[in-house]
Amino acid sequence: MIRLFANANYDFIKWRRWAFGLTGAIMLVGLAALATRGLNYSIEFTGGTLVQFELAHKTPTANLRAALDNEGLTGADVYNFGSDTSYVVRARLGGAAAAGEAGTQEVADAVAKALDQSVGPGQYHIARREAVGPKVGRELQGKALMAILLSFLVTMIYLAIRFEWRFGLAAVIATAHDVVATLAFISIMHLEVSLIVVGAVLTVVGYSLNDTIIIFDRVRENLKKYRRQNLYEILNLSINETLPRSVLTHGTTIATTMALLVLAGEVIRPFAWVMSFGIFTGTFSSIYIAAPVLLWIEKRWPGQDARGARTFGTRAPAGTQPFAPPSPPAPAAPTSSPSPRTPQPAR
Amino acid sequence: MGKIRQRLLGIGILVVLSIVALIPRNVTMRVPDAVTGRMKDTTVRRVPIKLGLDLQGGIHLALEVDESKGPVPDCADAIQRAEKVVRTRIDEFGTTEPVVQIQGRCRLIVELAGEKDPARAKGVIQRTAFLEFRITDMKNTFRDALPAIDAALRRAGMKSRTTAPSAVTQLFGDTSKAQREDTADANAPGVLSSLLFQGQLPGEFLVPEEQWPLVDSLVARPDVRAAMPRGIELRWGAASESRGARAFRALYAVDSRPIITGEELVKANARRDQVTNQSIVTFQLSRRGGRKFGQETARHVGDYMAIILDGRVQGQPPVIRSQISTNGQIELGAKPLQEASDLALVLRAGALPAPLTIVDERAISATLGADSIKDGIRAGVVGVVLVIVIMIGYYRMAGALAVAALTLYCLFTLAGLAAFGFTLTLPGLAGFVLSIGIAVDANVLIFERIREELVHGKSLRLAVEDGFLHAMNAIIDSNVSTALTALILYAVGTGPVQGFAITLIIGIAASMISAISVVKTMFLIWLHRRPDMVTLSI
Numbered sequence: 040m041i042r043l044f045a046n047a048n049y050d051f052i053k054w055r056r057w058a059f060g061l062t063g064a065i066m067l068v069g070l071a072a073l074a075t076r077g078l079n080y081s082i083e084f085t086g087g088t089l090v091q092f093e094l095a096h097k098t099p100t101a102n103l104r105a106a107l108d109n110e111g112l113t114g115a116d117v118y119n120f121g122s123d124t125s126y127v128v129r130a131r132l133g134g135a136a137a138a139g140e141a142g143t144q145e146v147a148d149a150v151a152k153a154l155d156q157s158v159g160p161g162q163y164h165i166a167r168r169e170a171v172g173p174k175v176g177r178e179l180q181g182k183a184l185m186a187i188l189l190s191f192l193v194t195m196i197y198l199a200i201r202f203e204w205r206f207g208l209a210a211v212i213a214t215a216h217d218v219v220a221t222l223a224f225i226s227i228m229h230l231e232v233s234l235i236v237v238g239a240v241l242t243v244v245g246y247s248l249n250d251t252i253i254i255f256d257r258v259r260e261n262l263k264k265y266r267r268q269n270l271y272e273i274l275n276l277s278i279n280e281t282l283p284r285s286v287l288t289h290g291t292t293i294a295t296t297m298a299l300l301v302l303a304g305e306v307i308r309p310f311a312w313v314m315s316f317g318i319f320t321g322t323f324s325s326i327y328i329a330a331p332v333l334l335w336i337e338k339r340w341p342g343q344d345a346r347g348a349r350t351f352g353t354r355a356p357a358g359t360q361p362f363a364p365p366s367p368p369a370p371a372a373p374t375s376s377p378s379p380r381t382p383q384p385a386r
Numbered sequence: 387m388g389k390i391r392q393r394l395l396g397i398g399i400l401v402v403l404s405i406v407a408l409i410p411r412n413v414t415m416r417v418p419d420a421v422t423g424r425m426k427d428t429t430v431r432r433v434p435i436k437l438g439l440d441l442q443g444g445i446h447l448a449l450e451v452d453e454s455k456g457p458v459p460d461c462a463d464a465i466q467r468a469e470k471v472v473r474t475r476i477d478e479f480g481t482t483e484p485v486v487q488i489q490g491r492c493r494l495i496v497e498l499a500g501e502k503d504p505a506r507a508k509g510v511i512q513r514t515a516f517l518e519f520r521i522t523d524m525k526n527t528f529r530d531a532l533p534a535i536d537a538a539l540r541r542a543g544m545k546s547r548t549t550a551p552s553a554v555t556q557l558f559g560d561t562s563k564a565q566r567e568d569t570a571d572a573n574a575p576g577v578l579s580s581l582l583f584q585g586q587l588p589g590e591f592l593v594p595e596e597q598w599p600l601v602d603s604l605v606a607r608p609d610v611r612a613a614m615p616r617g618i619e620l621r622w623g624a625a626s627e628s629r630g631a632r633a634f635r636a637l638y639a640v641d642s643r644p645i646i647t648g649e650e651l652v653k654a655n656a657r658r659d660q661v662t663n664q665s666i667v668t669f670q671l672s673r674r675g676g677r678k679f680g681q682e683t684a685r686h687v688g689d690y691m692a693i694i695l696d697g698r699v700q701g702q703p704p705v706i707r708s709q710i711s712t713n714g715q716i717e718l719g720a721k722p723l724q725e726a727s728d729l730a731l732v733l734r735a736g737a738l739p740a741p742l743t744i745v746d747e748r749a750i751s752a753t754l755g756a757d758s759i760k761d762g763i764r765a766g767v768v769g770v771v772l773v774i775v776i777m778i779g780y781y782r783m784a785g786a787l788a789v790a791a792l793t794l795y796c797l798f799t800l801a802g803l804a805a806f807g808f809t810l811t812l813p814g815l816a817g818f819v820l821s822i823g824i825a826v827d828a829n830v831l832i833f834e835r836i837r838e839e840l841v842h843g844k845s846l847r848l849a850v851e852d853g854f855l856h857a858m859n860a861i862i863d864s865n866v867s868t869a870l871t872a873l874i875l876y877a878v879g880t881g882p883v884q885g886f887a888i889t890l891i892i893g894i895a896a897s898m899i900s901a902i903s904v905v906k907t908m909f910l911i912w913l914h915r916r917p918d919m920v921t922l923s924i
Contacts, residue, residue, distance in 0.1 A: 041779070041780055042837070043780075045837075091754070143747075144744060144747070147747075164751065164753070165749075165751065166750070166751045166753065166754040167748075167749065167750050167751065167754055168504070168747065168748070168749040168750075169747065169748045169749070170744070170746070170747040171745075171746050171747075172744075172745035172746060174450075174745055175448060175745050175746045179880070182878045182879070182880075183878075185878055186874050186875060186877075186878040186879070189874050189878070190870070190871045190874045190875075193870050193871075193874060194867050194870055194871065197866065197867060197870060198867075201863055234879065234880065234882070234883045235813050235882065235883060235886070237883075238813060238875055238879065238883045238886050238887070241871050241872075241874070241875050242817075242820070242871070242872075242875075242890070244871050245867060245868035245870075245871035245872065246824070246868070248864075248867045248868070248871075249827075249864035249865075249867055249868050250864075252860065252863045252864045252867060253831070253860050253864055256859050256860040256863060257860070260856075260859075280838070281834075283834050283837075284827075284830050284831055284834045287776070287780060287826075287830045287834075288824075288826070288827040288830050288831075290776050291772070291773045291776050291777070291822075291823045291824075291826050291827075291830075292820070292823035292824055292827075293823075294769060294772035294773055294776065294823060295769035295770075295772070295773065295819050295820055295822055295823030296820060296823065297772075298765045298766070298768040298769035298772065298819065299765045299769070299816055299819055299820065301765075302761060302764045302765035302768055303761050303762055303764075303765035303815075303816060303819070304757065304758060304761035304762070306440075306758065306812060307761075307762075307765075307812065307813070307816045310813065310816055311816070314820060
């Protein structure tokens with residue numbers, strides 16, 4: 040039997056300050072990018088027009104650009120989409136005077152006219168055409184924001200019911216960290232923020248919470264089981280015990296998101312990027328944000344353990360032996376050694 | 387053993403139900419007939435999973451009442467009536483399984499799958515199709531009011547741009563001379579009257595095509611409207627007409643009261659006139675409408691009658707030679723027959739209560755949709771293979787059981803989509819692929835737990851029992867939290883994103899069943915078959 044990280048005994052919590060520093064640095068870069076460049080919103084949110092077309096022959100972007108300028112679409116973006124012959128023209132409402140006063144429908148028609156003139160009728164095929172009015176864009180913006188806030192509220196309530204409020208707060212702070220880190224990532228990568236990407240952010244929220252819950256569930260259990268250990272040790276123990284599961288589950292999830300990223304096409308790619316990053320940050324935050332924050336919350340507002348007996352210590356008690364799980368001690372390095380308790384070596 | 391049999395029975399029932407839900411079946415669809423172009427019902431045999439527009443191609447439209455030309459008092463009521471009209475039109479239009487539904491209060495969603503001509507579809511949906519018949523200004527009251535209108539414009543500080551009527555005026559006979567005299571009376575050429583040339587029949591005026599926007603803005607002015615004679619309105623011609631070398635647009639002064647409207651219309655058909663080779667739409671009025679029309683036309687024999695569609699006069703108003711009762715026709719000139727049959731279609735379906743404007747349009751070609759399906763399936767296959775390799779490589783026999791459960795998971799999820807009639811979209815497909823990676827999480831939790839119990843020295847049977855039991859808390863909590871975010875996404879999302887949320891929710895339910903009960907049953911059978919087993923291949 041292969042066992043990764045079996046009987047691991049790393050002191051994760053010790054590195055919390057380094058972890059805070061690292062994630063803080065990433066977020067600073069991301070927020071700086073956010074402040075200077077802003078987010079690259081799709082026309083779903085800004086209102087505007089998008090036309091995706093396939094050309095029969097390769098045509099330089101400059102020619103297309105010139106044809107669009109001719110039609111008065113000077114503010115529209117033209118970019119390659121996936122392959123050499125596939126292009127997207129995007130004109131946002133209220134952007135750099137993309138279409139002047141013309142409506143979104145007129146812009147789409149103007150793009151077709153520009154193509155007729157530059158590459159000739161029949162030499163192109165319109166694959167996708169979207170025209171979103173300003174009202175719909177504003178509505179979707181509101182909806183996306185509400186969805187994220189609502190998901191926080193609902194999961195916090197659920198966690199408060201299932202766990203103690205301290206756990207719920209720590210989990211929500213860790214998840215908020217993930218949302219900010221993901222936004223920073225989106226901003227650094229300059230990914231287009233569409234409804235699907237908002238969906239990915241919400242899925243990251245769910246996934247990260249899921250991961251935090253697995254660890255907290257173990258903490259809750261270990262608190263009942265090892266009543267003489269302090270919270271610092273129990274957090275470390277719980278993270279170590281759930282480490283094999285984390286490695287396996289993240290492995291399978293990364294495998295599927297990578298498949299989506301590489302193979303599922305251009306439309307899904309931003310979604311797959313956000314999901315891939317979200318899996319990393321979700322895993323990181325469960326260990327390095329949620330657990331230390333829980334420790335900190337316990338220090339500020341000391342609670343009582345499951346049996347109401349005592350407040351938790353926050354540091355390994357001096358003079359006592361470092362805590363080891365009751366299973367036989369094993370090397371701390373990642374191993375695949377058979378456990379000595381198993382009666383026979385596995386096949 | 388009885389326990390195992392019960393579990394197997396339960397799983398068997400679920401599997402059979404899922405397969406039944408997915409069996410290709412005959413689905414009734416309305417498709418256009420290849421020969422006549424009319425809609426007919428056909429049955430098609432296919433797997434009953436609805437594909438979203440982004441996968442099969444098509445057009446999605448969100449429409450609202452157009453309030454750019456004045457507010458509409460009750461948009462909810464207008465949209466409800468518009469929905470009925472649009473549904474009737476779409477039903478005849480010729481797409482399979484169209485969606486027409488009201489979203490929120492004042493928005494109408496129309497989805498046409500596989501539609502190849504979005505422009506034509508939009509035209510049919512958006513056309514108000516308000517038909518009315520009005521008698522032209524037989525007494526020339528508008529022409530007589532022109533000096534007063536010119537005076538009103540002069541007071542407002544407007545100046546004529548053309549100093550004298552052009553030579554073309556003479557083309558139009560005596561009446562134009564009279565008009566010129568009118569303008570001469572006022573010492574300076576009138577602002578409006580200098581732009582209008584009297585047409586061939588009473589109430590008809592011609593405006594040079596390039597002056598059309600200017601004149602249109604002039605007649606829309608409030609001071610001009612105030613100076614208009616009572617009971618008379620102005621309507622533009624539908625198309626420009628050329629006289630000599632110049633293009634003109636006709637402007638008609640018509641009675642403000644229509645003698646009849648399209649509400650009384652019961653039949654409309656398009657055809658091409660054999661003699662003139664014109665496209666025409668013939669119509670028939672209801673008995674009540676016919677009676678009214680008969681009375682009115684009897685009173686107006688010798689008068690000219692303008693046929694006005696959506697505020698534009700169609701063709702030159704014909705003279706009423708005798709009483710007309712129930713049948714009539716609209717001439718469309720050299721327009722293609724397709725346009726005539728679309729007009730007949732919208733006239734049959736009735737007029738929209740108010741003009742509609744498109745606030746959101748998504749059109750995706752069928753080829754792009756097919757590419758998306760291909761790419762999505764390829765990513766899915768690769769993802770699944772990777773998951774299988776990881777699971778079997780790490781957990782051996784137990785991993786193989788989990789993989790077997792995974793096939794049931796896929797079956798359950800697809801069956802859930804089919805059974806509840808949800809739509810599979812491109813993000814939904816991505817969500818499905820992603821959920822395969824997440825679905826094994828429950829198994830991973832259980833297997834790790836069993837391993838721990840074994841390490842603690844428990845017997846095989848007890849370790850399996852406790853492993854499932856102790857992993858349950860974590861599985862339920864984590865799945866519920868994911869389901870909650872998916873539910874929110876469904877509640878606030880639209881179209882494709884809802885598809886994503888739905889596959890996620892169904893996937894969570896399916897994974898709870900497959901990863902927990904199915905795998906546990908397999909474990910029980912395994913242990914039952916091999917009572918002598920001392921180590922678990924996990």
